[in-house]
Amino acid sequence: MKENKILGDQLCFSLYSVANALTRQYRPLLKDFDLTYPQFIVLLALYEEDDISLKELGEKTLFDSGTLTPLVQKLEAKEFLKRVSIKEDERVKKVILTDKALEIKEKVIDLPNQLRCSMHMNDEELTMLRKLSLKLLEDL
Template structure:
């Protein structure tokens, strides 16, 4: 007879555990680039679209302003990006990558491929996992 597990059978715990394990695997790779995982997410979003308002960056990364502002400040202090006033509206700031960030773009963009090798899963499995995660996120977002 299977022993009931209060924790291990819960989807929320499984997703939490997998997320933590993935971030632990990223940590040594990111350390070489002087980045944390959330900083990596911000850079990936900016490599996709640079020179965007902070609000748009928050929408891309799904970070709220209380999380995103300190991340941007830290990345700015490290020389990876700058906040630039928008012409015509000095109150608005766009987030712009620096030469330092652009010089390391190739190394940063290579990290997901390195992680792909570590995961040892078939492409179809990863695609399904990504799609199911996306579906769950959309469903949960509609509830907010």
């Protein structure tokens, strides 16, 4: 591998730039739902599996508790979810989607498809990029 001496040669900068660009592309789509991108990620995780603990939600989203707690609090304030204690251990909180969140589910989970329409890479290239990203994540 060649030496990375300038910013443009840095893998971390390239990935950072792409992540920021994708987040910017989502902003106008999420605005209709009064969601930020991290809140969108939390909802997508809960649409996959609802009624899970905060710990499980953190594992799904890869958000640490310092990041996840304020996100959940804001989503709760917007009435997209609620936190409830479980009987067995009052310290453990479960996160449950509200009717408001379920009403917009199909529209929210379709947002990636809407964004996909603006991408010029083909499905095979995007699948490979996703696989390589996940492989890199495993290495870190």
